[in-house]
Amino acid sequence: MTYLRTVFAVLTLGFTFTFGGMAIADPLPSWNDGKSKQSIMDFVSKVTEKGSPDFVAIPERIATFDNDGNLWAEQPMYFQLFFAADRVKALAPQHPEWKTEEPFASLLKGDVSGVLAGGMKSVGEIIMASHAGMTTEEFEAIVTDWVANARHPVTRRPYTQMVYQPMLELLAYLRANDFKTFIVSGGGIEFMRPWTESVYGIPPEQVIGSSIKTQFQMIGGKPVLTRLPEVNFVDDKEGKPVGINSHIGRRPIFASGNSDGDLQMLQYTAAGDGPSLMLYLHHTDAEREWAYDRNSSIGKLDKGLDEAQEKGWTIVDMKQDWKVIFPSKKK
């Protein structure tokens, strides 16, 4: 009831006239009333209300969000892998050897299980073949073009319209309360940056992700950064607090994830001295999205679910807590 209390306080302080005839807008209209929404709003109230014992100064209001399965969907496969597959197909004419070489041969035949038979090694080969060997500017142009034109195989929506409407509202609500919002994702940092500002309102300098190495080179008198086929940093599991420390240099007070890959980020957030909110998004809606947790090969949530229950973290039940999943289709 903190939100109503705030409204009440504002009204009784004599500011009524500013609200004359105006309804107080719900900052999270796509969230059903319930424990999850309440815990978020209570937290924001207590860290932002002047005089609150839990007040947090603005520069320390750091909020970190996983991306895949947390801000946008991740089924039936991480979207970046669809991008990689499309790139391999586009590059295939220049690589006749891929017709017989695995994992490319399986990928070009559309045989996903053949690709996955090679495990992480195969996925790594596909990522390097599709993400390295060009400048950072060229890669940005490739991603921008793909994001504008590719469609999700099930919904036929552009991938950037498979973002979660309630999470867009949560990001905006936190920013309206002077939080700085960051993405901390296992996905590729340069795969996300070209579109996170327009889609999420998160600028490139607030995106943290996995990366391959880049090298400064002078090519034809022009300085460029060339993308090398070599892993630089894996921003997943134990890597997430490391990435947060490297890029932000402060501990978040709000962290939001959906899989065991986010557990260390949530633990690190919970270990701060002041107030903190740890949010796990639980995919429970097989009708409107996908339902999966402990046994999923994509976005597995098992240890994280146990720890969240044990420690009383906020668990968002997509089916119960969200009025809508995706934004209304653009006209």
Place this chain on the structure above:
Amino acid sequence: MTYLRTVFAVLTLGFTFTFGGMAIADPLPSWNDGKSKQSIMDFVSKVTEKGSPDFVAIPERIATFDNDGNLWAEQPMYFQLFFAADRVKALAPQHPEWKTEEPFASLLKGDVSGVLAGGMKSVGEIIMASHAGMTTEEFEAIVTDWVANARHPVTRRPYTQMVYQPMLELLAYLRANDFKTFIVSGGGIEFMRPWTESVYGIPPEQVIGSSIKTQFQMIGGKPVLTRLPEVNFVDDKEGKPVGINSHIGRRPIFASGNSDGDLQMLQYTAAGDGPSLMLYLHHTDAEREWAYDRNSSIGKLDKGLDEAQEKGWTIVDMKQDWKVIFPSKKK
């Protein structure tokens, strides 16, 4: 004259009353009038004036600053090395072997030339011995304490009062014009972050620097990041554009440095499609600070000076262009 033109435009637009009786404040009062100051103010005017052909949208107004010798002094030795030496002295009782082992034996005797005889290998050993083997929080506390209490061997000032007053004004002026200011330094990222916000107004998430590796660990049920004696990233020379791309993900339009270690950052900035300003600070004032350039072992400026002259970049002559060097002493 762009600044006066702006003032004139404001006055003639009918806003005279807002300035009634007010003098228009000079945003760079410690800079002498001249080419350097003018080139900075002209640049800021043209990228911020609506309708200007060189207008740059606010999110793209990225400015990057080297730290050592550019925002604070770096003579007679990088300040971080004084920190490292003080740490080695403090840790010496726990390391009796350092009495005979180089480079520690020389360092403990105050024999700097003995230390430097070991070259970068010796410096690396001193850095690892003094910067690794604790958590990130412990290291932050050590740096905070040192910065509060250590004094520069020549001026006896705290190191954070050996920052350049004209550069503090430049940082503030850019931010007042909606630039986002970043540090991009060869110095240690976690050595700078504890004090850059209070001293420069630059928050930790806008500090880029060299780093050692950190590891996420659970110690006594508490998640910590432990600092390992292993180089993670060297943010110098070719590393600076790499660090900028990794942390910011946008190309700066304004870059400021003072040594050959900044040359690639300035080249990368100059290679953008739109307007850009490249600033080299030339240490020419042997009386008020130090005079050094092409032959200095600290902050060598040789190739950069040639390229700046050849390409017409802005070269700040400390002796000519700056009314004062350091801020007035605090009472």
